[in-house]
Amino acid sequence: MQQCYFCQNNIEEIDFKDSAMLLRFMSEMYKIKSRKKTGLCARHQKRLATAVKRARYMALIPYTNL
Ligand SMILES: [Zn+2]
Structure with a gap:
């Protein structure tokens, strides 16, 4: 996953209500993955x-569950 997912799909504003989508970019600890990992x-x-x-x-x- 090297190209930006949102740029690729022409998504300008990220829908915060789409939790399933947000979780794709988060670790199992509910932390946002680093840019290196999200791409x-x-x-x-x-x-x-x-x-x-x-x-x-x-x-x-x-x-985040610390
Ligand atoms: Zn982008």
């Missing part, structure tokens, strides 16, 4: 972080 561009990696934050706030995905 996202800097712009979308940042948007992903924002979307995850919102999804957590809306209790759509769990908070």
Whole structure:
């Protein structure tokens, strides 16, 4: 996975309500994977972080289990 998933699919805004999609970019510990692993561009990696934050706030995905 080298090319940015969102750029590839022409997704500008990441839908934070799509928790299944967000989880694809998160580890089993519910941490956002590093850019190296997600293959996202800097712009979308940042948007992903924002979307995850919102999804957590809306209790759509769990908070990081430390
Ligand atoms: Zn991108």
